[in-house]
Structures are given as structure tokens and as C-alpha cells.
Amino acid sequence: MIIVLTDVDIMHIQRVKSKRGKKTYQQILLRESYREPGGKRSAVKKRTLLNLTKYPPQIVKAFELVLKHQGDLSVLTAMSDITLEQGPSVGAVFTLMEVARRLGVQKALGTHQNGKLALWQVIARAHSQGSRLSAVRLAKTTAAADVIGFQKGFCEDDLYENLTWLAENQEMIEKRLFAFRRGQSKPELFLYDVTSSYLEGNQNELAEWGYNRDKKRGKKQIVIGLLCDGDGEPVSVEVFTGNTLDPQTFGAQVKKAAERFGCQRVTFVGDRGMIKSAQIEDLASAGFHYITAITKPQIRSMIKKGIFQLELFDQHLCEIQDGDVRYVLRRNPLRAKEMADSRASKLAALQRLADEQNRYLAEHPRADQHVAWKKVSEKDSRLGLSSIVTVTAADRRIHVEVDAEYMNYLAELDGCYVLKTDLPNQAADKERIHDRYKDLALVETGFRTCKTTHLEVRPVFVRKEPNTRGHVLVVMLAYLVVRALKQAWEHLDLTVEEGLQELNRICAMQPSVKGGGSCLRIPEPTPLGRELLDALNVKLPSFLPKSTARVDTKKKLPSRRKL
Numbered sequence: 001m002i003i004v005l006t007d008v009d010i011m012h013i014q015r016v017k018s019k020r021g022k023k024t025y026q027q028i029l030l031r032e033s034y035r036e037p038g039g040k041r042s043a044v045k046k047r048t049l050l051n052l053t054k055y056p057p058q059i060v061k062a063f064e065l066v067l068k069h070q071g072d073l074s075v076l077t078a079m080s081d082i083t084l085e086q087g088p089s090v091g092a093v094f095t096l097m098e099v100a101r102r103l104g105v106q107k108a109l110g111t112h113q114n115g116k117l118a119l120w121q122v123i124a125r126a127h128s129q130g131s132r133l134s135a136v137r138l139a140k141t142t143a144a145a146d147v148i149g150f151q152k153g154f155c156e157d158d159l160y161e162n163l164t165w166l167a168e169n170q171e172m173i174e175k176r177l178f179a180f181r182r183g184q185s186k187p188e189l190f191l192y193d194v195t196s197s198y199l200e201g202n203q204n205e206l207a208e209w210g211y212n213r214d215k216k217r218g219k220k221q222i223v224i225g226l227l228c229d230g231d232g233e234p235v236s237v238e239v240f241t242g243n244t245l246d247p248q249t250f251g252a253q254v255k256k257a258a259e260r261f262g263c264q265r266v267t268f269v270g271d272r273g274m275i276k277s278a279q280i281e282d283l284a285s286a287g288f289h290y291i292t293a294i295t296k297p298q299i300r301s302m303i304k305k306g307i308f309q310l311e312l313f314d315q316h317l318c319e320i321q322d323g324d325v326r327y328v329l330r331r332n333p334l335r336a337k338e339m340a341d342s343r344a345s346k347l348a349a350l351q352r353l354a355d356e357q358n359r360y361l362a363e364h365p366r367a368d369q370h371v372a373w374k375k376v377s378e379k380d381s382r383l384g385l386s387s388i389v390t391v392t393a394a395d396r397r398i399h400v401e402v403d404a405e406y407m408n409y410l411a412e413l414d415g416c417y418v419l420k421t422d423l424p425n426q427a428a429d430k431e432r433i434h435d436r437y438k439d440l441a442l443v444e445t446g447f448r449t450c451k452t453t454h455l456e457v458r459p460v461f462v463r464k465e466p467n468t469r470g471h472v473l474v475v476m477l478a479y480l481v482v483r484a485l486k487q488a489w490e491h492l493d494l495t496v497e498e499g500l501q502e503l504n505r506i507c508a509m510q511p512s513v514k515g516g517g518s519c520l521r522i523p524e525p526t527p528l529g530r531e532l533l534d535a536l537n538v539k540l541p542s543f544l545p546k547s548t549a550r551v552d553t554k555k556k557l558p559s560r561r562k563l
Helices: 057-068 075-077 092-101 105-109 113-127 132-141 144-148 158-166 172-181 247-259 277-285 296-305 335-363 369-384 405-409 431-438 440-449 466-488 496-502 526-534 557-562
Strands: 002-004 010-018 023-035 044-051 082-089 189-198 221-229 233-243 268-270 289-293 318-322 325-331 389-394 397-400 416-421 509-513 520-523 543-545
Touching: 002 496, 010 057, 010 416, 023 105, 044 105, 044 543, 057 509, 057 543, 075 557, 082 092, 082 520, 092 113, 092 144, 092 466, 092 496, 092 526, 105 113, 105 466, 113 132, 113 496, 132 144, 132 158, 144 543, 158 172, 158 466, 172 233, 172 335, 172 466, 189 247, 189 440, 221 247, 221 440, 221 466, 233 247, 233 431, 233 466, 247 268, 247 277, 247 440, 277 289, 277 325, 289 389, 289 431, 325 431, 325 496, 335 369, 335 389, 335 405, 369 389, 369 397, 389 496, 416 431, 431 440, 440 466, 466 526
Parallel strands: 189 268, 268 289
Antiparallel strands: 002 010, 010 023, 023 044, 082 509, 189 221, 221 233, 289 416, 318 325, 325 416, 389 397, 509 520, 520 543
16 A cells, blocks of 8 residues: 655555565565655655554554545544544654664663663653652653553553662663764763762662752762763763762772773863872873862962962963973953952941941840850851951940951952863863863753753652662763753753753644554644754654553552542
């Protein structure tokens, strides 16, 4: 049966017979004839869209009916044995699936049941964040089973078990993903940084008290290390206990680059709290180089030794070499002004509070002077002014005394920073070293996306260590997909969330044969939906086979609410 559509596409079902020995085999293929852009009118090519051989006869029959009447689907509604219903949402799920396939995520995870479950967790995280239960409920309202091709159903318990599988196979998955993106070429630059994510509960096996970057008091946390290549593309992610110091996470990254990814000439870029003397020794033993920054006390020590002079800090880069180590110096005038304005604003706020307390003490003779002093002192501590301000109380007045000399001493290094590297001069000039260090902002963007904007690694709805590691790996893989969407849609006036919401409006139509099977017919998207798809170079198929896999929650939500 051949259905002529237009001069562009001809879709048909073709039965192909072949002989092997004395046996005859038949394949049922959904095929499409097409012309390549710019090709001759006679240059018609064919491609197979779907192999229907293993599908039940009623599904093949449904395909044939829809193909026959796809020019006017209203004909189907006039048939007594045909019903046309609104099917599940397909646009966003299919797009995310296609992007994950192009990035190599699907290949890295595999096509077996665990690989498909992991792929759905990645797509669900990029689509709409939540727990494993919400991922199952999302699969019920979208064409997840049909797009991914599930042959077997699942519930939330299967997704939790799949997190453990992800943790056990993380090394293999990251190696496959690395090989897919890089092939035989190896990156020569790695960006590495860490962050922390606080936990609402205290039963997580990796939860510990530590330096909380989220400023959440009374919350245990986990530490997450993200390793990216020079373009900011995530390569590997690792979860540590919440009390792990930043430098203690670094050795594992050097080992990954050397052993897991087989890199030989690598430069690691890390901030001033990451790469210290012990980490530099690890890098040297592996034959790697580093780019980092030094702290303000270290800068002052260098000035005291005569290696640096304050006059060298300028808006333009300056380079100093001390033995095998190179230092790149710069003063950022915008940052210097920002720091001076911030210091002045804090001092003014502290003085206003002191004046308010003095007025209160004057108007209320029985007010306690110590209470007023304590309020001002606590604000002094919160604003970080204790090193230059002294708060005293005498004769029922609060005095704020500023050490102007020491404040000017600190202001000397406002906006100043020094980069440190052991790269030879012929490998990189000072401008390239400066630019590579600034690329750490790409890792910060990844953390910001994963933690507080689109992906939201927290709340962490798991407690076991393997499940926590699997959950964070899912977030990293989802960030790869979201990053690709953001880059493709950056010229459009919408966010990634808004784009996915628009694509989510594309719902399939489901023609069903009475007493037979059904398939999914995908309509043309809206102009905005078409623009989003064209930006990604994604073409929605005309049809999808209806999966028979049953996806449902193990415990119904209303019954859980009653309990």
C-alpha cells in the first residue's frame, strides 16, 4: 500500500520477503520516500522509519488505516469501527529524547530496561523536576513509553532501584559519554569546582555537618564536585560526604583524567581554595599542569618578599616569573570600586543602627545599655567589619570607631588578584592563562542551573548512598540536555522552561480500531513550536507506535493522602 502525500514526502508500509535456505521471512516496514534539498526531481531516496514486524497485526492495521486517510482524518471519525481520541503529550518528551540521543546520553546508558529507565529519569528531570513518584506520574500523562520504546512497564520502586544501577555503572557511563563526545582526541584543559547542597532531613548516608555555601544553619549537607572540559561541558560528577574539604576532593579528579579518560597532557583549572601545595604535587606526579589563584595573605607575603610591587597591579595584565612558577597580576577597577562602595555602605548601615540605639537610650532612661551595645556588635559581626571597627559603650552611648589606617591598608588590594601556573611560556601566554581561569564561570553556571534554577538537585528524596550518587548523576546528564537547549534557543525570547512548556502542548491524536490496536498520530505544531523545533533541527515523526507497557504508581496518591 502506497499513499502519495506531496512532492516532498511519501509514507507507506512495505512488506519485504526474503529467503534463507528453505524458509521465507517477511518484514513489515514503515518507510518514507523523500527528496534531498537541492537534489534532482528524479533523485528519490527511501528510509525506514519503523520496523513493524514484531508488532501485533492490529497495530499494523491501525497504521494502514491512518496512512490511508491521513489527508483527511475526519473520515476516520465517520467510520463506525474507528475512534479518534486525544493522546498524550509528545512534543517536549520527543524533543528531549532526540537531544539526549544526539549528545550520546542514550548510547552511554544503553538500550536495555535499566538504560531506558535511566534515560527516562534524565528526561523527566529536564522536563519537570521532582521525585521518582512524580516521574512515574509524568510518564502516565506523556508519550514516554511510546517515545523511549519501553517493552516493560515500571513504577517508582523500579526507578529507585535504577538509581542504584546508575551509581554502580557511573564509571562506564561517563567513559562512554566521554568517548562519544571526544573520540580519539583528548582534552587538554579541565575545569573543576565543588559546591554543597543542604538536606532537609538527617537520614542521608552521606549527610554531614560542613561549610554550608547555601548559608542554611542547622542543615546537614552533601558536597558535589563537577569536572568539566574546556568548553564547560560536564565530564564527570562525584558526591562526597558533607564535611569533605575542597582540596580533599581534588585527587580523585586527577586520577579520573589520567586513568578513566586516558589523558596525558592536561591542565587543571581550580580556584584559590582548591589547588594547594599537596594538589600541585599530585598534578606533577601525573605530568599535569595547573592554573589557580593565590589568596590575599599570599599576595601580601609576596609583596613583603619583594617578588611583587603594588605598582604592578594595573588594569592591564602583568606577568612575573619566580623559578618555574609564573604569576599573572591584575587590578579590576570595577571590582575595586564595588568593594569600596560596599565597605562604605556597610559602615553607614552600622552607624545608622548605632544612632538609633543612642536615640532609644536617650528617650528611655531605664533601657539597658548592654542590650543596645550587643545589637550593634552583632550587626558588626554579620557585616564582616570586625577587623576595622570597634564598638564600645560608655555613658549610655554606643560608639563606632573605625581604624582608618588599617582600612586603607586593606583597600590597597581592592580588585587585585594573582593567578599562578606552572605552564611554560610557549604553551600559553598571560592572556590565555587569564582567559582560562575566567572559564571557571562555566562551572558556576552549571552549579547554578543544577541547584537553584531549572534542575533543582534538591530536595534530595533519597537516603542511601548509591541512590544519592545516582540522583546527582541524573542531574548532571539532564544538565547536558538543558545546556544544549539553552544554546539552541538563546536567540529566542524565552527561557528553556517556557520552550518546553510550549512543546508540551503538542499532543498526539490516537486513532483506535474497534477490536484492534491503535497508534499515535502527531499533528503539526504551532508556529512557535515549529520555530523551537527548527532551532534544534528536530523533526517530529508523523506516527508513533502505541506502547503496551503499563506505567503506574505502586501506591495511589489519594490513598496515601488519606493515610
